[in-house]
Amino acid sequence: xxxxxxxxxxxxxxxxxxxxxxxxxxxxxxxxxxxxxxxxxxxxxxxxxxxxxxxxxxxxxxxxxxxxxxxxxxxxxxxxxxxxxxxxxxxxxxxxxxxxxxxxxxxxxxxxxxxxxxxxxxxxxxxxxxxxxxxxxxxxxxxxxxxxxxxxxxxxxxxxxxxxxxxxxxxxxxxxxxxxxxxxxxxxxxxxxxxxxxxxxxxxxxxxxxxxxxxxxxxxxxxxx
Numbered sequence: 304x305x306x307x308x309x310x311x312x313x314x315x316x317x318x319x320x321x322x323x324x325x326x327x328x329x330x331x332x333x334x335x336x337x338x339x340x341x342x343x344x345x346x347x348x349x350x351x352x353x354x355x356x357x358x359x360x361x362x363x364x365x366x367x368x369x370x371x372x373x374x375x376x377x378x379x380x381x382x383x384x385x386x387x388x389x390x391x392x393x394x395x396x397x398x399x400x401x402x403x404x405x406x407x408x409x410x411x412x413x414x415x416x417x418x419x420x421x422x423x424x425x426x427x428x429x430x431x432x433x434x435x436x437x438x439x440x441x442x443x444x445x446x447x448x449x450x451x452x453x454x455x456x457x458x459x460x461x462x463x464x465x466x467x468x469x470x471x472x473x474x475x476x477x478x479x480x481x482x483x484x485x486x487x488x489x490x491x492x493x494x495x496x497x498x499x500x501x502x503x504x505x506x507x508x509x510x511x512x513x514x515x516x517x518x519x520x521x522x523x524x525x526x527x528x
Contacts, residue, residue, distance in 0.1 A: 316415055324372050327488065330526020331365045332386065340514040361390055367523070369431075378433040378441045378481070386425040387454070420513075423449040427475060427496075439483045447475030455503055455513070473498035483527070490523040 337359045369382025426449065433443030451471040479492025498515040 315360070318403060324370070324528045326370055327380070327525045328528070329366070329488075329523055331367060331490075331521050331523040332355075333365070333519045333521035334360075335390070336360050336518045337390070338516045338518075342512045342514075343509065359391075363390060363519075364388065365425075369525075371527070373388070376435055376524045378435060378443065380429075380431040380433075380443075382429055382431075384427045384429065384447075389424045390425070391420070399511035408507060409493055414460075417485070418454055420455045422471065424454050425449065429475065431479070431481075432434055433481060437493050440484075441479055441481040443479055443492075445475060445479065445494055447494075449475055449495075449498070453515075455501070469501040469503075471498050471501060472518075473515075473517075474490040477519075479521075486527050488525050490521075490525075492521055492523075494519050496520070 309495055339357050339359070341355045341357070343354075363386055365384050365386040367382055367384040369380045371380040373377060427447045428449075429445055429447035431443045431445050433441040435441050449472065451473075452468055453471045454468045459519075473496040475494055475496040477492050477494025479490055481488060481490045496517045496519070498517070500514045502510060502512040504510045
């Protein structure tokens with residue numbers, strides 16, 4: 304992914320001649336839909352015993368800085384976007400009947416398992432090559448690489464509760480429109496980020512896995528320098 308990102312950037316930079324270069328900084332407000340596909344392997348034998356898919360919707364704000372090359376027909380921006388706030392994966396619960404937790408009468412006990420998570424330190428490195436539709440308006444695509452920290456909390460009837468952190472990585476693609484007005488510019492875009500699968504294991508050998516994908520509609524405003 305990193306090699307593809309660097310190669311694409313080099314080709315696009317070489318294709319732009321007689322270009323104006325400048326820095327830009329701004330803020331972004333996005334509406335997000337985070338899909339989580341969760342799987343559970345009770346005895347870690349590679350057989351999936353339970354699955355569940357959930358969606359969390361939330362608003363997020365971020366700040367970005369980018370370097371833009373602007374020619375007569377093409378525009379390319381290379382930048383970094385940082386989300387200074389945390390995003391919560393809402394608490395979900397399921398009912399479990401546990402043989403391991405038998406009552407004094409010998410019957411299996413029934414209780415509630417729960418899982419929740421928090422995503423923090425989210426950062427995206429991106430390149431946005433575009434074609435000018437007018438002198439001030441550009442249609443562009445986005446190719447990005449995202450990193451974040453995710454902390455999962457699991458409360459289980461049949462094992463010790465755990466709180467554990469993992470590194471999250473993702474590939475971002477998207478399309479958008481950019482409009483320049485004097486020293487200021489505005490962007491609206493739609494993107495999809497496919498994150499890697501993260502997993503945790505409890506002390507009784509139960510493995511939990513989560514595959515996250517995010518879709519976002521974003522509005523950005525920035526200033527060129």
